[in-house]
Amino acid sequence: MMTEQFFKKIKTYTDLSKEAECAWQNLLKENTYQKGDNFIRIGQKPKKVAFVVKGLFSQYYVNDNGETIIKYFFPEGRIAGSIPATLQQSESLFDITALEETTVLEYDFNEFKKLVSVYPDISEFYIRYLERHWVIDKEYYEVSLRSDSAKVRYADFLRRYPDLVKRLKKHHIAAYLGITPTQLSRIFSYSK
Amino acid sequence: MMTEQFFKKIKTYTDLSKEAECAWQNLLKENTYQKGDNFIRIGQKPKKVAFVVKGLFSQYYVNDNGETIIKYFFPEGRIAGSIPATLQQSESLFDITALEETTVLEYDFNEFKKLVSVYPDISEFYIRYLERHWVIDKEYYEVSLRSDSAKVRYADFLRRYPDLVKRLKKHHIAAYLGITPTQLSRIFSYSK
DNA sequence: TTTCTTTCTCAACATTTGTAAAGGTTTTTT
DNA sequence: AAAAAACCTTTACAAATGTTGAGAAAGAAA
Numbered sequence: 001m002m003t004e005q006f007f008k009k010i011k012t013y014t015d016l017s018k019e020a021e022c023a024w025q026n027l028l029k030e031n032t033y034q035k036g037d038n039f040i041r042i043g044q045k046p047k048k049v050a051f052v053v054k055g056l057f058s059q060y061y062v063n064d065n066g067e068t069i070i071k072y073f074f075p076e077g078r079i080a081g082s083i084p085a086t087l088q089q090s091e092s093l094f095d096i097t098a099l100e101e102t103t104v105l106e107y108d109f110n111e112f113k114k115l116v117s118v119y120p121d122i123s124e125f126y127i128r129y130l131e132r133h134w135v136i137d138k139e140y141y142e143v144s145l146r147s148d149s150a151k152v153r154y155a156d157f158l159r160r161y162p163d164l165v166k167r168l169k170k171h172h173i174a175a176y177l178g179i180t181p182t183q184l185s186r187i188f189s190y191s192k
Numbered sequence: 193m194m195t196e197q198f199f200k201k202i203k204t205y206t207d208l209s210k211e212a213e214c215a216w217q218n219l220l221k222e223n224t225y226q227k228g229d230n231f232i233r234i235g236q237k238p239k240k241v242a243f244v245v246k247g248l249f250s251q252y253y254v255n256d257n258g259e260t261i262i263k264y265f266f267p268e269g270r271i272a273g274s275i276p277a278t279l280q281q282s283e284s285l286f287d288i289t290a291l292e293e294t295t296v297l298e299y300d301f302n303e304f305k306k307l308v309s310v311y312p313d314i315s316e317f318y319i320r321y322l323e324r325h326w327v328i329d330k331e332y333y334e335v336s337l338r339s340d341s342a343k344v345r346y347a348d349f350l351r352r353y354p355d356l357v358k359r360l361k362k363h364h365i366a367a368y369l370g371i372t373p374t375q376l377s378r379i380f381s382y383s384k
Numbered sequence: 385t386t387t388c389t390t391t392c393t394c395a396a397c398a399t400t401t402g403t404a405a406a407g408g409t410t411t412t413t414t
Numbered sequence: 415a416a417a418a419a420a421c422c423t424t425t426a427c428a429a430a431t432g433t434t435g436a437g438a439a440a441g442a443a444a
Contacts, residue, residue: 063339071334084331087323093335116319123315127308130322131279138330139276142263143285145337146370147255149430170392178338183431185393342401362422375401377423391440399432410421 003028006051006105009077013128020119027107027115033057033098039106040082040096045089048106049081055102056167059094060175070175073099075164079129081109100167150179151187195220198243198297201269205320212311219299219307225249225290231298232274232288237281240298241273247294248359251286252367262367265291267356271321273301292359342371343379 003025010016016024031050033039039057040046050057057074059082071094074080082092086109115122144153154177158165165173174184195217202208208216223242225231231249232238242249249266251274263286266272274284278301307314336345346369350357357365366376 061335067339069335069339071338084328087328093331117316120312120315123312123319124309127315127319127322130319130326134322134326134330136276136279138326139285142334142337143253143261146263147259147261169390180432181392182394182433186431189393361420363420372402373422374403374424378401381423385444387442387444389440389442391438393438394436396435397433400430402429403427405426406424408421408423410419412417412419414415414417 002030002053002103002105005053009051010125013132014121014124016121016125017119020115020121023115023119024107024112024122027111028105029107031104031106033102033104035098035101037098038095039080039098039104040092040094042093042095043091046082046086046092047108047110049079049083049086049109049112050104050106051079052076053103053105055104056099056164057096057102058099058172059096061094068175069178070172073161073164073168073176075167080104083109086110099172145178150177150183153177154184154187194222194245194295194297197245201243202317205324206313206316208313208317209311212307212313215307215311216299216304216314219303220297221299223296223298225294225296227290227293229290230287231272231290231296232284232286234285234287235283236277238274238278238284239300239302241271241275241278241301241304242296242298243271244268245295245297247296248291248356249288249294250291250364251288253286260367261370262364265353265356265360265368267359272296275301278302291364337370342369342375345369346376346379 006028007016007021007025010024028051033055039050040048042061052074054076056076057080058070059072059074059080060068060070062068074096080096082094082096084090085092085094112122116126117123144156148156154173157173157177170184171181174181177184198220199208199213199217202216220243225247231240231242234253244266246268248268249272250262251264251266251272252260252262254260266288272288274286274288276282277284277286304314308318309315336348340348346365349365349369362376363373366373369376
């Protein structure tokens, strides 16, 4: 069952009581996005987040020069959402789009926040989630973004997400690294 | 009184009960760092965080090429710390150093985390704190870092932190923007 | 298979930013 | 005040990356 996979993942952050799990489960709704479908669009005021059961989302925006910049990929087991916009009830700066057919369990983030204030264990989960992904994960990423060359960042990406690399087009990788496909090609040919 | 300033700031995140405030107050210790002193050193396993009452910290590291990269400034009212390292009990990637004589209220982060699990209002504070600084503030910053030129980023920094700019040396600003002082000078001369 | 479309690579040239070194200015120390 | 140190700007050149356009390769559709 899908919600089993969900709660198995959640419990890698912290254990949940029966009641908390039940309350949360009631918010979950299964949904499938076809390749190219948008989960969230730029300019929308997003309300939902989505746990990726199977598939792959990318979160990206298009800058003033028309370049696509990918901020993040959400593969299986990650919770996709435009959290800053959801928290602020403001317009999302990003699109979230399925790069493959993607099955999710989605839920209203504000309803989830209500559970956070009711259930101490869900509050505990939320804190651990923020700490792991928004504090710790970002640390290394930010350092790398600012002091490593594109070549080093590619090697790193390959090392950290070897399976993800196989599922992506080169231009997606380039957009994530913040370089042009041309430059990525050069990186390949230098290392030959 | 110094702790008044502290709790006044804390209450911009969420209100605290008397007991919670008291418990937290017991952790606080006043300290002063002279210009050039380190609050945290690279390689240390940090335990403390510091609320800046007066003065200015910078958080930076030195990359393999010997370049100093400034990640963040902590002026009055901000809580300085190497949070990712503290959470993971790992070695800090960053130095935190006083750019001016800096007076702080510092406290043990793990003791604080204990209060988070005891007092729901401190838990609420911590969540709001993470959301505001680690989720929302980072959003804009990350976008800007990846799609704006150094020139635009400087204009932005000037607009968002006009008072901070006056207190900083040019090479600090350059290190924050991720460019060389030479390049920053060029930005100045172009706009004349 | 054949055609069409998307993706990837490459070359030539342009732009941005870094490097190194010099010199001027400002600040700090003696 | 004089000397020393730190800071800032500028110049010439080097390196990294972007731009454009062409074409090859791979994948999808007919």
